[in-house]
Amino acid sequence: MRIQVLGLCRFSLLTQGDFQTTGDDLDRNRAILYDPARMEQRMRWFEAVCIPPLMWQTDPDFLLIIVTGSDLPARWLARLQRLAQVMPQIRIEQLPPARHAPSCREALARHIDLTADVVVRFRMDDDDAVAVDYVRRVRADHRLAERLAGQHHPVVINYISGLVAEVADGRFALHAEMAQNWVPAQTFYFPGGAVRSLMNYRHDKVWTKAPTIAMPGRAMWIRGHHATNDSRGHLIGRNRIPTDEAELAQVLSRRFGLDLPALSAALTGTEDPLA
Template identity: 70%
Template sequence: MMRIQVLGLCRFSLLVQGDFQTTGEDLDDNRAILYDPARLERRMRWFETLCVPPLMAQTDPDFTLIVATGEDLPEPWAGRLQAVAEAVPQIRIECLPPGRHAPLCREALARHVDPTADVVAQFRMDDDDAVAIDYVAHIRADHRLAARMTHKHHPVVMNYTSGIVARLEGDDLTLHAEMAQNWGLAQTFYFPGGEVRSLMNYRHDKVWAKVPTLTLPGPVMWIRGHHDVNDSRGHLIGKNRVAADPDELPRLLERRFNLDLADLRAALTLPLDRPLPGDGPAIPPA
């Protein structure tokens, strides 16, 4: 039976040089931006309340998600990341030294690649994104569509184009449906097994120019968070909106992502200087 390893990467305020729009080459400047307490609290709330619950509810739990962060990530956020990892056995925290972005991430992925796998399926997500609860199951089931294009020298990439944008402006959280290709969300790289390969060798938005890609406009497969500390500033959001019944979107959150809109709105609109309700991370019990 073919063994497909599913391996993901999520960067949480990773202190690096290069490849981002809101940080640059100076590590001291980048540290001041990334470790600003208000920014860290915003990112952590999105991670705990939007990103993590769908991962905990995956219908296929056989996956690993590397959460890469800086080795000097301050408290209490470093402790909250560890608490999430303790609650979600698929999560592995990699505390990395400052350096160049792409090589650090490639090395972190390499440490977790299974050399015995026939296929290594890699994906990336931001800490304010989410994937549907059957995303891992789709990664395995849909490999058959990519198998004939697989080549020892390059991956095959699968894009799921249907998703939801969750937009936070002030104390208002709104949802809309969107179609998007090569945003990097629910974008799967199928690498042939037997050697260490990395999606970090490819820009998610330009990968179509380098390797074979497939597009599947099927069920809603992702959520993109949009707020005041996005790196991309959301310049692509809204260009391909899809008409949707506003009453259906909350039902989609629950059915496809294990999320409750009222709880999500309460957590994400709570003032940043007030703690979330409860004694620990805002993640549901297993």
């Protein structure tokens, strides 16, 4: 059986509407998105948090579609292209301003393997991460999802254990959390040839439209939280798991291949994450 694993990562994607905190003015949102200070911060998160665990996947058979704006300034596009040169799973799609969901659906559709029996899809923001064994795990867990599979709907697995990385007032903090229906590591199993996409479903409401499985266990994701998030992060901390710093450092290393002091330095601007 051929199982394709296909991810979507939004990197400062300029869309028409769909912004929760900055309104609908396209020119204003372009100025906010492409502000050099903001872009430097987002790129640091992308290079230090999102990309390394993907590069170190124990199963490298996947694609990551990075969607960004057609007018992304050349400086930042060059840094994305630099990453694509060292990570062959990356495909960059530059999209003109349009509605968010249809644009992302079309970008994903261009990379679907039409010979696949199952297409596993996931989405993440540029400050999220998945564990280094995520791709291997989602392939193995297909045996659970296929029992609920239907011809006209996906099956969703929510890996509910992860970490929240926060930067506020120049200080870095990390804590363990359990969360249901967050975007990082929320995994959709679609039958091959399915017309619908994960972009047809709100991540927080998908349980009302498709069978879902909540999977506790080892940390499977990192969610970033900082001043440039469009979402307000009001759900963060509701199911915080008390964990000491030594254990957090161990989880970060074993599950994501990241070093706690180095990550803190990279995200607070004192170290180049790709140096």
